[in-house]
Amino acid sequence: MTGTESSPGADTALWPAPLAPGAVDATVTVPGSKSVTNRGLVLAALASEPGWLRRPLRSRDTLLMAEALRAMGVGIEETVSAGTGADGPGEAWRIIPAGPQGPAAVDVGNAGTVMRFLPPVAALADGPVRFDGDPRSHERPLHGVIDALRALGVRIDDDGRGCLPMTVHGTGAVAGGPVRIDASSSSQFVSALLLSAPRFNQGVEVRHVGSALPSLPHIRMTVDMLRGAGAAVDTPESGGEPDVWRVTPSALLGRDLVVEPDLSNAAPFLAAALVTGGRVTIPDWPERTTQPGDELRRIFTDMGGSCELTDAGLVFTGTGRITGIDADLHEVGELTPVIAAVAALADSESVLRGIAHLRLHETDRLAALAKEINDLGGDVTETEDGLRIRPRPLHGGIFHTYEDHRLATAAAVLGLVVGGVEVENVATTGKTLPDFPGLWTAMLGAGADPAAAAAVSGS
Ligand SMILES: O=C(O)C1=C[C@@H](OP(=O)(O)O)[C@@H](O)[C@H](O)C1
Numbered sequence: 001m002t003g004t005e006s007s008p009g010a011d012t013a014l015w016p017a018p019l020a021p022g023a024v025d026a027t028v029t030v031p032g033s034k035s036v037t038n039r040g041l042v043l044a045a046l047a048s049e050p051g052w053l054r055r056p057l058r059s060r061d062t063l064l065m066a067e068a069l070r071a072m073g074v075g076i077e078e079t080v081s082a083g084t085g086a087d088g089p090g091e092a093w094r095i096i097p098a099g100p101q102g103p104a105a106v107d108v109g110n111a112g113t114v115m116r117f118l119p120p121v122a123a124l125a126d127g128p129v130r131f132d133g134d135p136r137s138h139e140r141p142l143h144g145v146i147d148a149l150r151a152l153g154v155r156i157d158d159d160g161r162g163c164l165p166m167t168v169h170g171t172g173a174v175a176g177g178p179v180r181i182d183a184s185s186s187s188q189f190v191s192a193l194l195l196s197a198p199r200f201n202q203g204v205e206v207r208h209v210g211s212a213l214p215s216l217p218h219i220r221m222t223v224d225m226l227r228g229a230g231a232a233v234d235t236p237e238s239g240g241e242p243d244v245w246r247v248t249p250s251a252l253l254g255r256d257l258v259v260e261p262d263l264s265n266a267a268p269f270l271a272a273a274l275v276t277g278g279r280v281t282i283p284d285w286p287e288r289t290t291q292p293g294d295e296l297r298r299i300f301t302d303m304g305g306s307c308e309l310t311d312a313g314l315v316f317t318g319t320g321r322i323t324g325i326d327a328d329l330h331e332v333g334e335l336t337p338v339i340a341a342v343a344a345l346a347d348s349e350s351v352l353r354g355i356a357h358l359r360l361h362e363t364d365r366l367a368a369l370a371k372e373i374n375d376l377g378g379d380v381t382e383t384e385d386g387l388r389i390r391p392r393p394l395h396g397g398i399f400h401t402y403e404d405h406r407l408a409t410a411a412a413v414l415g416l417v418v419g420g421v422e423v424e425n426v427a428t429t430g431k432t433l434p435d436f437p438g439l440w441t442a443m444l445g446a447g448a449d450p451a452a453a454a455a456v457s458g459s
């Protein structure tokens with residue numbers, strides 16, 4: 001497998017988003033979590049014994065992570081497990097730790113998790129590791145990781161902008177110790193340092209200095225998974241200082257981990273129930289999780305739906321009525337595009353706050369959402385830290401996606417109830433969601449007619 005085989009490239013093809021034939025009523029099995037899969041791969045690669053990842057996400061971001069670890073000498077075998085119950089049947093990856101070794105070359109694509117989580121791993125390699133990726137990877141911030149590793153004694157050659165491309169000159173060991181970083185532009189800086197820290201000679205003490213950290217649930221996920229692999233971690237929530245995390249040096253255990261469904265990628269499917277007044281069931285929704293997507297239960301309930309966690313999974317029901325919200329999405333920023341799409345279809349204004357850092361995601365998500373929804377007749381304005389969305393009747397047209405998977409799924413939600421929405425480069429959803437168009441049309445069943453949407457737009 002390679003990460004590049006599902007690369008979105010500069011695809012300008014248009015996908016006629018299918019109109020919903022009526023109220024959606026479907027069960028949708030959502031593939032595994034990107035964030036859990038990529039943390040699981042890194043921790044397994046640094047462990048002192050082999051481990052398993054079951055039901056891993058197989059998408060561009062996770063295949064790039066696997067390829068990069070292989071390039072550094074880690075063994076990753078893909079098997080199909082025939083077991084029953086929680087551990088099978090299904091795909092399972094066996095990870096055999098080795099190295100890490102250089103020289104190696106890593107293609108990060110546009111995966112934040114790969115470009116941020118792997119430089120500390122490369123610092124432990126016994127040779128140089130070159131990092132490069134999509135053009136957008138040259139613009140996404142990496143200074144928190146670069147500056148921290150340099151402060152910990154690691155040599156890095158870059159062009160001085162705090163971004164890719166760069167080469168990390170691993171020497172086989174990292175001293176570790178205390179480090180201060182400004183992670184206000186991405187929580188992934190903190191997660192990156194913590195994930196490799198058990199293998200640093202002195203572990204690490206990461207102190208965030210700067211304005212508020214985004215995406216705290218993702219840092220909790222990092223801590224939770226580190227502890228699951230046997231690491232000792234002190235956090236602000238476990239009685240430590242605010243904005244300080246400490247990891248003690250230790251061996252990491254090889255785990256047998258079942259990856260939860262990607263709850264952020266459940267967003268468009270739940271939104272389909274909300275905007276069509278239908279019902280969608282997502283099997284295997286965890287009772288407890290660190291995934292930010294769990295907040296969808298509260299957010300989409302506030303927007304007019306209702307949900308119940310049953311033995312069959314999360315059952316989410318819409319009434320057809322959609323209410324605007326005033327919400328701080330600072331901790332759950334990756335949910336924004338789909339929430340913005342739903343808000344554009346609501347019966348009252350929405351204000352989405354606390355998400356200025358989305359300007360540095362796959363694309364400038366605030367600018368892109370405002371432009372694309374407005375081009376369909378909407379009224380979206382950018383605020384200093386988010387979006388103000390005043391619902392207006394929308395019409396069909398091309399929705400550009402800027403190689404951003406979440407822009408494409410947001411457009412599909414609009415297309416359920418707005419005739420003639422055409423989504424540019426829907427293949428970009430492959431960053432985290434394999435075969436999104438297939439899952440989407442299966443959800444809509446036989447009644448969905450993509451041609452109808454294409455006909456309305458005159459394409
Ligand atoms: O650690 C992770 O797995 C992620 C952290 C968040 O990044 P930021 O803190 O950069 O927003 C999130 O948006 C991203 O999709 C995944």
Ligand SMILES: C=C(OP(=O)(O)O)C(=O)O
Binds near residue numbers: 110112113406432
């Ligand atoms: C911001 C995201 O991804 P990344 O891991 O590339 O930062 C995202 O998936 O919404």
